[in-house]
Amino acid sequence: MISATVSFGFSLDAYSKAKKQGESTLTNAMYAMSRSFSLLLACLIPLFYETYAYLLAVSVAMISVQFFDGFVGVKVKNTFKTIGPFATAAGNGILLILLLLD
Incomplete structure (x- = not known):
């Protein structure tokens, strides 16, 4: 969110x-x-x-947005706009995996 x-x-x-x-x-x-x-x-x-399924779908959508935002940061050659989105996508991906394992 x-x-x-x-x-x-x-x-x-x-x-x-x-x-x-x-x-x-x-x-x-x-x-x-x-x-x-x-x-x-x-x-x-x-x-x-x-609802578990809806949370999963929204999580995947937002992780995708964050991941692709990282590539925008690479394109504009801005370290903060590169690392921030990639780190957020990775962190949220880890949390999503933990949710799926629960």
Whole structure:
């Protein structure tokens, strides 16, 4: 849920900056914002409705997002934006494995 909140925050920032740029940039930012908001909502559901399969699906989705965010960090040559997402994906992956073993 923390990662989804951060992702949504970045998309809001991109949207506010894109309003000053061209229409294509604004459209891309709106798509990113809608997807980030949807992931955030999906992460909130397990707080109110407990289901193992849903938690597993959301966990895999967010670990994938974090993993691919790490490659974005590599592309922009930013150590923090590379290590942070990869470490978060690894940590969440370990926790997911522990959940599956339980």
